[in-house]
Amino acid sequence: MSENRVPPRKSVNGLWIVVSIVALSIAGSIVTIGLKKRGLLSMSNVGELPELAFVQDALRPLDACELRYASRDKRGRRQQLDVVFGRSCDNRSHVVINVPPGWGHKSVGFLLERGSASAAWEVLVEKDDVPFPDLVGALREMVPIISAEYATKKAEYDRDMAHYDDETRKRKADEEARKDGAKSSYPSAN
Numbered sequence: 001m002s003e004n005r006v007p008p009r010k011s012v013n014g015l016w017i018v019v020s021i022v023a024l025s026i027a028g029s030i031v032t033i034g035l036k037k038r039g040l041l042s043m044s045n046v047g048e049l050p051e052l053a054f055v056q057d058a059l060r061p062l063d064a065c066e067l068r069y070a071s072r073d074k075r076g077r078r079q080q081l082d083v084v085f086g087r088s089c090d091n092r093s094h095v096v097i098n099v100p101p102g103w104g105h106k107s108v109g110f111l112l113e114r115g116s117a118s119a120a121w122e123v124l125v126e127k128d129d130v131p132f133p134d135l136v137g138a139l140r141e142m143v144p145i146i147s148a149e150y151a152t153k154k155a156e157y158d159r160d161m162a163h164y165d166d167e168t169r170k171r172k173a174d175e176e177a178r179k180d181g182a183k184s185s186y187p188s189a190n
Contacts, residue, residue: 043111046135047123055112055139056121058147063117063154065089067146069099069138070109078104084146088154089117092161095153099145103138110135 046052059067066087070078081104086095111124125135 042126042128043124044127045122045124046127046132047112047121051132051136052123052139055123055143058143059112059121062086062147062150063088063090063093064095064150065114065116067112068110069142070104071111072109078107078109081105084142086146086150086153093154093157095150095157097146097149097153099142103134103141106134106138108134108138110138 047055064086066085068085069083070081073079082098082101084097084099086097087093088095108130109126110130112121113124114121123135123139
């Protein structure tokens with residue numbers, strides 16, 4: 001006599017409870033970290049303000065989707081106050097543009113980002129930390145430098161990466177040729 005057993009539902013329900021608790025914990029951690037100083041959730045987009053129209057006009061033609069200045073480290077301090085880091089829209093090119101360092105010492109930091117080269121820029125800042133006149137002053141000083149140097153820096157980066165890729169392919173081809181040559185270099189045993 002065979003008895004069909006149905007697995008107890010309690011173990012399945014218990015598993016769902018554990019999974020739900022873990023998911024809620026992770027989501028809570030992400031929100032908590034994001035709301036802390038330097039977290040992306042604590043930043044506001046001020047890119048549509050009329051006082052920042054010059055940013056949109058000057059940077060619209062660039063093939064860039066991210067420009068970052070004076071990001072915070074894990075301790076909340078602003079780092080690398082003399083450069084703007086840029087990323088192209090295809091995620092292939094990463095550029096570094098030297099800028100005057102004084103604004104970072106005034107606690108100015110920003111992230112400019114957009115989804116495509118044809119989209120408007122979001123200008124993300126920590127409103128509670130960055131005074132608007134200082135942000136405008138920093139952008140007025142840096143935007144012309146970024147606008148003038150981005151294309152050149154991107155071309156240099158792309159050329160260097162292409163050279164690196166060519167060298168890597170050449171090394172791999174040489175290694176394959178060496179291995180093929182090694183196999184055929186031994187006399188055959190008759």
